[in-house]
Amino acid sequence: MHPTPPTALATNPFDDDKLKEECGVFGVVGVADAASFIALGLHALQHRGQEAGGIVTYDVDAGFQSARRFGYVRDNFTSQKVMETLPGPLGIGHVRYSTAGSKGNTAIRDVQPFFGEFSMGGAAIAHNGNITNAVALRRELIERGSIFQSSSDSECIIHLMARSLQRNIPERMKDALRRVEGAFSVVAMTRTKLIGVRDPMGVRPLVLGKIGDTGYCLSSETCALDIIGADFVREIEPGEMVVIQDGRVDSSKPFEPKKSRFCIFEHVYFSRPDSILEGRSVYETRRQIGVELAKEAPVDADMVCPVPDSGTPAAIGFAHESGIPYGMGIIRNQYMGRTFIEPSEQIRNMGVRLKLNVNRALIRDKRIILVDDSVVRGTTSQKIKDMLIDAGAAEVHFRIASPPTMWPCFYGVDTPDRDKLLAANMSVEQMRAHLGVDSLQFISLDGLYRAAGVSEGRDAVSPRYCDACFSGEYPVIPTDMVDKGFKLKEPAQ
Amino acid sequence: MHPTPPTALATNPFDDDKLKEECGVFGVVGVADAASFIALGLHALQHRGQEAGGIVTYDVDAGFQSARRFGYVRDNFTSQKVMETLPGPLGIGHVRYSTAGSKGNTAIRDVQPFFGEFSMGGAAIAHNGNITNAVALRRELIERGSIFQSSSDSECIIHLMARSLQRNIPERMKDALRRVEGAFSVVAMTRTKLIGVRDPMGVRPLVLGKIGDTGYCLSSETCALDIIGADFVREIEPGEMVVIQDGRVDSSKPFEPKKSRFCIFEHVYFSRPDSILEGRSVYETRRQIGVELAKEAPVDADMVCPVPDSGTPAAIGFAHESGIPYGMGIIRNQYMGRTFIEPSEQIRNMGVRLKLNVNRALIRDKRIILVDDSVVRGTTSQKIKDMLIDAGAAEVHFRIASPPTMWPCFYGVDTPDRDKLLAANMSVEQMRAHLGVDSLQFISLDGLYRAAGVSEGRDAVSPRYCDACFSGEYPVIPTDMVDKGFKLKEPAQ
């Protein structure tokens, strides 16, 4: 159905070899021009989703207005012409990652926020997370006559709201979200209210900020508060709903209480290092992972090099703890570039070269400790190692700032199937041999918990975090996936 | 909400001073590449709607695919890249006129065909006409939890279908259309069927054509059959539904029978002159209107000039009947052009000049009979008259190929409010003085009926056509408009 793709495109393999957060959300109320704040907030959250973004605002005269586009916030939401179409003091926005295949000619329908007109007025919602019973809900809703606009799991929420018998939107939203399983941090809006909700386990982050005297904002991360000069107020709590109107924040807890299970990978990779999660600096946690790693997996070497940028804080911590000098052995091209036509002479590891280059003069004849945040498929790791060896590195010791990634995430993260996850299919020693490095070590799960501030390590019975990608222990049963045949981990005898 | 418009734009007044058909529909089944046929068919129907167009196709591998765009078919549906995204042997398309104001950044949602996924599979529909109880239906559907994607009245149909308890799509469509009031010619499709329906009075046209041995098509007009080389089979009858699959055309009559009331303005202006409506050549009817007009309203003059192109056939008929030479006193710019920046020196009637120019050498010192299809607001008529006088015309006699347009249409035509309709607010003599012409005459309603082949003229009790725009006699009560305060004509005592 689609035109034949060009034959030889060098694609940046980074795009395939990282777990990807699927969304960032941002909402604002009580300011003169919500859309400008949202554009800035989404720009600061761009690392959570680069494929598309959308903004919905409400203005008394113009009503609800929306703009949804593929591409970066900086390209789509910076022209005066676009921003003038989004007037009003209240709005929400969303950035998303989408798998390449769905970027066909109708997929703009899948870009959030989603909007619904109810009898008591309209509402828009934007969702970070994943609904694990969406397939079942969708089937049920279609049977009752709902018409879906998109292929997104998140659209279920708005249809459930449409069918609620409650007479106001926040109550309808509670009704709807009580039917939903999985992970969700939602921002929503009516004509007058900004609403934020986190699922009962609080898997995805959501924070509240204050803008000047009258304004409030909700954001996936605190870094988006900084860009607009908002003050951090507090995190929305797991299972909490806040409704903000006229400078007042009303809080309620509509769900059955559960033990909090925040995603530990937000600390490891997803969130920006300048964000603060659960009162902890993300940068500091990552640096501390490096410290733990240096203790757990020391090695004699000449230089500690990060794989930029995600490995940098851990490499700084590792260097500090080990006393081995820190150096930028790999340099990132600031201008990135995702695909280029590949010259006919085969260039080794060309994809990775679009983004990274080895600092040859620095590397030559040195024993290198290479620090990265995680190993997913391992394809990029192998290419980076090749480049280091080509440049004359004497030894390459690979240290990973997370435990082996062995299980897919079903809570709003794009992960490959298990058979593509290197660690699900090989032992650490097999991986070392496969990657061709002199040594390979991952931080332990306990070490990771310690770096994240849990000094006693992981509580096996009731762990503080969702660490399903490492442990295979899923706090919410992924119903749709199990229906499709996904095999859960056998419980330990 | 929108950016300030440029200060001095010369807008082609033709855009405001004609009644506008709101839609054309086209569907095809049983061919190798439906989308190419649809693009050609819609191109031939472009006069029925120039603002936007859409195509939906179904292919076993690709599923339902759609493309909806603002602008002309020739610009949107001619690139191989776009057409390759629309594979399959079955599809429907739509061209539409939309009021300028709704062309904001979300209005692509209003572009048909509309698509809905039901439990037994998907369906798409495209609609020509207008649902006169759409506001009420929409309110009811929203109250029951339907979420509308667009502001279009046509979307009601798909939601009514979604909620039907019938187990197949044609039956659901019958259910839905029985709830709908107004005028509709609908083409629809499932994964295997092409469906066509006309409302019980058959206000808007819809014809069936045959393509080669296996294919069928449905079209608003026959001119779209000609462009693809299809053979005309017959008109879909008022109140008829046809379901076409595997080379078989199944017909049914799902509605309570009513007397047919085809739109007479299709003969006067909307349809293309090379189309055949109700077995009559549109060109011939228009030429005959000119003949009738020459009989009803003769005048001594030197030349009969049409306002091109809509007045041309009637002018030819008038010239032939009157023996006064026919001449092209007004020349149309083929390249049209809708808006230009107006030079600061004020140019009289600049808007009209973007499209028309007087053939000065021909006009000078002559007594001109100017023939146009209708007078709506009268703004263009006045400007054309000014241009003729400036060019030295000795006299201008204005002859109109339709009766005075006094009432708005609610059946799928864009008409101004009554206070903007010149004939609703002035007598013919007042209009003559207002336009500043030497004489002004409209064809009579009886004369129009005679030209359309009803030799006895209009039957006052049971007229053959819908002529509400002239007579104020609405065959279907426009419920929504009456709810909004529209005053129907007092019945004659």
Added chain:
Amino acid sequence: MHPTPPTALATNPFDDDKLKEECGVFGVVGVADAASFIALGLHALQHRGQEAGGIVTYDVDAGFQSARRFGYVRDNFTSQKVMETLPGPLGIGHVRYSTAGSKGNTAIRDVQPFFGEFSMGGAAIAHNGNITNAVALRRELIERGSIFQSSSDSECIIHLMARSLQRNIPERMKDALRRVEGAFSVVAMTRTKLIGVRDPMGVRPLVLGKIGDTGYCLSSETCALDIIGADFVREIEPGEMVVIQDGRVDSSKPFEPKKSRFCIFEHVYFSRPDSILEGRSVYETRRQIGVELAKEAPVDADMVCPVPDSGTPAAIGFAHESGIPYGMGIIRNQYMGRTFIEPSEQIRNMGVRLKLNVNRALIRDKRIILVDDSVVRGTTSQKIKDMLIDAGAAEVHFRIASPPTMWPCFYGVDTPDRDKLLAANMSVEQMRAHLGVDSLQFISLDGLYRAAGVSEGRDAVSPRYCDACFSGEYPVIPTDMVDKGFKLKEPAQ
């Protein structure tokens, strides 16, 4: 070097089967915003070139500014954003036809006006016509160190000006144009002057208009004066240069005088019917051609039908003279459309159907006199005939409003090579058989001269017009073409 073209595009054959005027020029001085006037003027001249257009203006603060674009004036020069980049009271513009092949990625360089910076300031020129010794001039200029920006013959003029030893621009222009052979109507501008020149034989038109009290304009045709409300002053004479500044028009005759040889095809086809050439209405000349043709080539038939729109005035004249009714047997699609993907079922004459449709009900069983302006390759004529026959015409008699086109034009018209010109390779009877019509007649050259107001017909020794395309008598030897091997007609013994 270019991507493979799509396999099945139906191309409108009209694009290939007409002689094409290559350019229109327009200039204005002494108004508040020259660019708006120029955009309107070029819009009115769009029929002289549809592929690209350009405008250059001069403003004391902004200096020379230019915008050159592929496509229609209505699409490129109507946005406020573009027009604001073209400030000033003085400017020139150009529309051009370019052969499809040269529309590669650098060809915007070939779009006029051309600009050159000289030691005494800048100048811009726009040219309608063709320089017949351009190849030789270009070679000479390159040998002396000139660097050409384009592949256009017209660029020679600006390089010749750059090398002139004269100290002001009008004198440099005279120097340059005295070196140039061929046909040229040039508009040019300095920072303060608008300049117009016609070649010594005046092959291409150029007229002078007055705008209000202070402004002047130069235009290829008078129809562009009408659109901006300018008053026609006079034609620029063959061999005349006018320099307009501060409301003063200075005239000079810089060339050796020659007998005027205006292009007769401007009367037949190139110019718009509402233009006035040499004091004669183009429409009236064309209508008169029809009258002459009816006298020269009468035939018994039921209806006279034009091939719209170029055959329309002659058909009106033919009908009037013959007394046979005039009818619109062929209807033009107003929305044209140049290429569409062709459906896999082969549609006969699909290309022509994108633009024309037969008015079937009118044609059936009738003997048709079909009037067209010319026969070039004959491909379209044949397809139109096929469509008429398919629709049931009883007989088709083809009448052509110009003599057989047997020779290419080298004076600014795009003509096929001789071996592609039907009339250069067949007798009239052979053409009739080839086209498959019942009769075929062309107007005689004398008849054409009479219709154009030369009552005594063509003077064989010293004809009033350039009619080389019919007679093979080239008033200027086409040097470059002769160098390339073009064979001139043997002089009669």
Added chain:
Amino acid sequence: MHPTPPTALATNPFDDDKLKEECGVFGVVGVADAASFIALGLHALQHRGQEAGGIVTYDVDAGFQSARRFGYVRDNFTSQKVMETLPGPLGIGHVRYSTAGSKGNTAIRDVQPFFGEFSMGGAAIAHNGNITNAVALRRELIERGSIFQSSSDSECIIHLMARSLQRNIPERMKDALRRVEGAFSVVAMTRTKLIGVRDPMGVRPLVLGKIGDTGYCLSSETCALDIIGADFVREIEPGEMVVIQDGRVDSSKPFEPKKSRFCIFEHVYFSRPDSILEGRSVYETRRQIGVELAKEAPVDADMVCPVPDSGTPAAIGFAHESGIPYGMGIIRNQYMGRTFIEPSEQIRNMGVRLKLNVNRALIRDKRIILVDDSVVRGTTSQKIKDMLIDAGAAEVHFRIASPPTMWPCFYGVDTPDRDKLLAANMSVEQMRAHLGVDSLQFISLDGLYRAAGVSEGRDAVSPRYCDACFSGEYPVIPTDMVDKGFKLKEPAQ
């Protein structure tokens, strides 16, 4: 002349507060598809110019082809459609920085490579550097009849070549470049040859690389060799011309010999840290600057923070030498973004926030040593300091990895006028007070030379580098600027 700019745009101040290298050049010969190599090479050189880029190739069948675009290489030269228009085994490319003002609608003419057709065939050139006598040369060339296509100084070279009496292109190029003063690294091409030249003092870099067995490339920096897997052969020497054809590299020295004066700012900031200049790692020189700076300007503090990314290597060196921990106190937004609509509530330092954010948790209550590469206007430095103080830093000590920038560069770098250079108008203490930091120190010129490997420091009589921006000692008199009134530094008595 241009549309009114939007009223409130937050512009990234980084764009104004850095010296900007104006160009990068890349050429390749002897490969299967030159354009793909060039695109990759230019992508690696993107830091040398982000506003526009161009590629010219030559292919026997297609001839010379070019594509020139505004924007990034990754956006313009990665589509198959574009790259297919650039066939052939030989080509050159260019990336450039252009001042904002010249990005009007004609400025694409200023984008290199420039092309000229000579009598012996065509040539294209791309230039990094600046011609200091370009105004005088241009005036002379225009007086002799050359017509310039652009406002670029580099175009002089091609016109001088066009007028040379030499019979082959390399000799013409020598002729041309002997007339040129200033700094230039040029890559050029004919139909068969790739040519590289550096000015006699070798101010700008240019290196030679080898691709496989048959190919060669020329590049501004070695980092572009790495991306295509080319082997570094050697630097082109100051005053050297190389002509590469059929796998042979011919070298000549066409200019009068001068002492080499390579630009020291290439080491400090312009070049990428993974490039090798004059046999030295750029990263290592920068790290060494940090070491020198820690010795010259020690201070008691808690953390060394770079201004990312340009201050990073020096900060690493400073931390290492001083023993004070290194930390990422400032985090860069990877997705940059140049302008956003500014929300009406004034956000302090919003421009800087588009790119940088303070790592609040890390900074709070700490004494920070902030390391940056240079201070130009000082506007950004001040804002970063503000952000640190807002985040709770206890002290801010500013250390600069270059001496005070007191003089503009005229050799291919975009520098503000002297009155905008902070260091040209204030003492170091005044700057400290102006910036509001606790201490401020620049590296000494001797320290900088030592870090760059000149262990004895700067030789005042015959310095090894061009350091005019620091010292005011211009190795080539900037003729055009002196003509415009620029005052050179008084020679020391």
